[in-house]
Amino acid sequence: MDSARRPILFVTLPESGLANPLLVLAEELSRQNVPDLWFATDEPRREDVKRISVGSPVEFASLGEVVTELSAVTWDDAVYREVTQSSRFKAHRAVVRHSFKPGRHEEKFHRLAAVVDEVRPALMVIDCISSFAIELATSRGIPYVLSVPFVPSNVLTAFMPFGKGYTPRDFPVPHTGLPYPMTFAQRVSNALFKWRTLAMFCTPEMSKVVAEEKRRRTAHGLGKPSLMARIDHADLVLCNSIAELDYPFEIPAKMRLVGAMVPPLPEAPQDDGLSRWLDEQSSVIYAGFGTITRLTRGQVESMVEVARRLQGRHQVLWKLPSEQQHLLPPEESLPANLRFESWVPSQLDVLAHPKVKVFFTHGGGNGYNEGVYFGKPLVVRPLWVDCYDQAVRGRDFGISLTLDRPRDIDVDDVLDKLTRVLETPSFRENAERLGALQRAAGGRETAAELLLGHPALAPARA
Incomplete structure (x- = not known):
């Protein structure tokens, strides 16, 4: 017989830029009365998740309180000044130094693992920055869809020399703010950004962090860390943009450009x-x-x-x-x-x-x-x-x-x-x-259709 229970679990960090597109998508599935919807994020977003149950219920699964190192909203003023300084590379380096904390990612990994044990999702939908969720889905063999609230090249371009990427070798590295094509001086600056990113992981301080991350991943049966692994292992990548808002390159077939995630308007008719x-x-x-x-x-x-x-x-x-x-x-x-x-x-x-x-x-x-x-x-x-x-x-x-x-x-x-x-x-x-x-491009409706067409959501045969 067919089993109708095929839970979908959304997972995101609490920042508005990451969580809001997924809230819109989950609400659209609720509007279509899709059953077994779950939304896992940090405790401060509990009420936001409650509000999106406009049809079928969307259950909130708490990942606990916000971890300061993982949330830019909670960084102190000194860190804020460091990550928003005028030097593009130094700001990029500061973001990595303050957010690459294997121990804090491990905390979220275990909290999410408890949710997964309860929900037993057929499919996970994960924001592209929540590496702990991507790691958990990969280690458990759970199919996942990646949500990207940036232009497509942001997650398809290598940050380091010789790193795997889906964009041309001379494409501007994310966070450089460089145009495409570039002048000779800009190409040199772009290449240096990659080499400096590699070099910052070779310092004694960061080498210890890298070793800690390697031990953590080994314990979970995960391979060597790679930014492109989140793309490679994903069944589908939903990008909230269109090709015309990025510089041209060949976009992989698994990435679907659905445009901005916008709910039915007016969103706040009482205002x-x-x-x-x-x-x-x-x-x-x-x-x-x-x-x-x-x-x-x-x-x-x-x-x-x-x-x-x-x-x-x-x-x-x-x-x-x-x-x-x-x-x-x-x-x-x-x-x-x-x-x-x-x-x-x-x-x-x-x-x-x-x-x-x-x-x-x-x-x-x-x-x-x-x-x-x-x-x-x-x-x-x-x-x-x-x-x-x-x-x-x-x-x-x-x-x-x-x-x-x-x-x-x-x-x-x-x-x-x-x-x-x-x-x-x-x-x-x-x-x-x-x-x-x-x-x-269709936004939330196209994204919902793509999700609901995923083979993992087909009725299971008992």
């Missing part, structure tokens, strides 16, 4: 106040720099001055976290065209609104793809690592401009970039053209 305010405006600049960005008092004051100089032409809607709002000048001195919110109930609803004309963003993978999905041109203030990669692609594809001095938020620089993007029709036209391609 009447913000919607009415947007309706009443003629032109709105939306500024949202992600959940990781920490602005200084000087940077906050610069943003206020940017809004002041735009008064009479554009309104500015700024998502500024409550813990940074004490850096604002006194309320009576704020310009009338500036509206700040500690949290926007749905960034997607804001980006979809016709009165929003440009997205001022940090350039993370989700923001890059979501802004374009709604046909909005971008001005990018890159924060760290992959943000520079999205920024250079957006510039080259004519959908965005990047600040010259992003760390300072120079007022004249910001005004120049915003004005040029707003007043040059080609930015909007290119964004709308690529947005149409994003929407045509």
